[in-house]
Amino acid sequence: MNIPKSHPRYKSLLYREKIVEGINRGYTSQVGLVAHGRGEAFDYLLGEKTSSYAHAACEAAVAKLMSTRSVLSANGNVAALCAEEYVTLSKVLNAPIEVNLFYRTPERMKAMEKRFLEAGAEEVLGLAEDAEIQIESERRKVDSRGIYSRETVLVPLEDGDRTEALKRMGKFVIAIDLNPLSRTAKKADITIVDNIVRAVPLMVELAKKKPRWRGFDNAANLAGSMAIMQQNLSNSQ
Amino acid sequence: MNIPKSHPRYKSLLYREKIVEGINRGYTSQVGLVAHGRGEAFDYLLGEKTSSYAHAACEAAVAKLMSTRSVLSANGNVAALCAEEYVTLSKVLNAPIEVNLFYRTPERMKAMEKRFLEAGAEEVLGLAEDAEIQIESERRKVDSRGIYSRETVLVPLEDGDRTEALKRMGKFVIAIDLNPLSRTAKKADITIVDNIVRAVPLMVELAKKKPRWRGFDNAANLAGSMAIMQQNLSNSQ
Numbered sequence: 001m002n003i004p005k006s007h008p009r010y011k012s013l014l015y016r017e018k019i020v021e022g023i024n025r026g027y028t029s030q031v032g033l034v035a036h037g038r039g040e041a042f043d044y045l046l047g048e049k050t051s052s053y054a055h056a057a058c059e060a061a062v063a064k065l066m067s068t069r070s071v072l073s074a075n076g077n078v079a080a081l082c083a084e085e086y087v088t089l090s091k092v093l094n095a096p097i098e099v100n101l102f103y104r105t106p107e108r109m110k111a112m113e114k115r116f117l118e119a120g121a122e123e124v125l126g127l128a129e130d131a132e133i134q135i136e137s138e139r140r141k142v143d144s145r146g147i148y149s150r151e152t153v154l155v156p157l158e159d160g161d162r163t164e165a166l167k168r169m170g171k172f173v174i175a176i177d178l179n180p181l182s183r184t185a186k187k188a189d190i191t192i193v194d195n196i197v198r199a200v201p202l203m204v205e206l207a208k209k210k211p212r213w214r215g216f217d218n219a220a221n222l223a224g225s226m227a228i229m230q231q232n233l234s235n236s237q
Numbered sequence: 238m239n240i241p242k243s244h245p246r247y248k249s250l251l252y253r254e255k256i257v258e259g260i261n262r263g264y265t266s267q268v269g270l271v272a273h274g275r276g277e278a279f280d281y282l283l284g285e286k287t288s289s290y291a292h293a294a295c296e297a298a299v300a301k302l303m304s305t306r307s308v309l310s311a312n313g314n315v316a317a318l319c320a321e322e323y324v325t326l327s328k329v330l331n332a333p334i335e336v337n338l339f340y341r342t343p344e345r346m347k348a349m350e351k352r353f354l355e356a357g358a359e360e361v362l363g364l365a366e367d368a369e370i371q372i373e374s375e376r377r378k379v380d381s382r383g384i385y386s387r388e389t390v391l392v393p394l395e396d397g398d399r400t401e402a403l404k405r406m407g408k409f410v411i412a413i414d415l416n417p418l419s420r421t422a423k424k425a426d427i428t429i430v431d432n433i434v435r436a437v438p439l440m441v442e443l444a445k446k447k448p449r450w451r452g453f454d455n456a457a458n459l460a461g462s463m464a465i466m467q468q469n470l471s472n473s474q
């Protein structure tokens with residue numbers, strides 16, 4: 001599909017097309033489109049830009065990810081929307097990418113691995129399926145060298161069940177989630193309320209400055225993002 | 238897919254599956270899933286129930302639809318989510334259903350017609366393509382006996398361009414749109430900020446009481462819906 005660059009919703013339509021491409025290439029599920037639409041709505045309320053709160057959350061996230069043994073979880077929408085940037089982040093943080101899917105099939109796992117190898121990853125974890133975490137869904141299947149054993153897990157576009165399971169295991173969970181009301185947003189140690197297509201490149205930039213970990217008040221940060229959404233809901237009347 | 242009724246998000250998952258079924262049967266486009274996701278987010282902020290504002294908007298809408306020559310526009314998500322209820326509404330209001338699609342193909346038009354005939358409609362407008370309204374998209378193709386000539390148009394899950402074009406033609410536009418900030422929501426004469434799966438059956442019930450048209454302040458009503466969303470954004474901290 002040809003989208004004219006002059007279209008007022010050009011970027012929005014482009015990202016949608018990337019997810020459709022992910023579906024056609026087998027690494028993204030159709031349900032990824034629903035999740036994307038949900039994200040579009042919350043991003044709209046954020047004004048479609050990275051807030052100062054999201055910026056602070058990205059900085060804290062990078063500091064934590066760099067100072068501990070970390071892993072970057074990946075799902076179909078990450079593969080569709082920002083595979084290259086995710087690989088770059090993985091390299092600057094020296095943290096592997098692990099594929100972890102709710103709608104897991106061997107074909108999708110292989111297509112995900114292929115997508116990240118194409119994007120420049122040297123290795124992609126998650127296909128080994130040699131460990132489990134305590135949840136019922138297919139997301140329980142993890143890699144002993146990755147999510148299972150690492151202290152800090154970056155979980156973009158997450159489901160609440162897994163976040164809770166990772167917290168029970170004592171891990172430090174960093175979420176990227178446009179919905180500040182989600183279970184994940186509330187349970188994570190750091191929640192980056194931002195669109196991954198903006199947050200991931202920003203994290204790459206921030207990592208180059210090697211920020212130091214200074215602690216983080218997630219509840220206060222979430223309240224800040226919610227205040228922006230509330231403000232946008234009243235301004236637009 | 239079997240969804241256990243005990244699942245906390247049972248209804249949400251069920252409606253999602255209905256859209257996937259619509260895609261598989263050819264009447265819903267993949268982009269319908271994105272629109273659905275967007276709706277899910279706004280519905281979440283509404284508390285997933287019909288507000289007093291939405292109830293008042295439904296009542297005014299029914300009064301207007303009953304007292305003027307009306308038509309009910311239908312797209313792929315309406316067909317997927319509430320075809321039967323839409324046909325019932327069409328009958329109680331004595332207003333025909335007209336299919337009008339952004340991603341229009343002859344196959345989708347036929348599949349839409351089939352879906353509404355199955356659901357009990359006696360006739361489905363929109364396939365004749367014998368008139369046009371002033372927009373560039375495929376949505377310009379309308380039926381001379383329907384959208385083109387009728388005074389009042391119900392447009393669920395709408396795009397802003399068409400709403401503006403219908404307004405320029407002097408029509409009374411009633412929108413069902415979960416996003417109170419959308420162009421459609423602001424431009425329509427009545428905007429029902431509610432999920433179609435709740436609003437359409439409610440309109441059927443209200444129509445039986447034959448409400449009288451008493452005028453409607455759409456800006457005030459929209460502000461009420463936005464206030465609910467703002468409230469939910471702060472309560473959930």
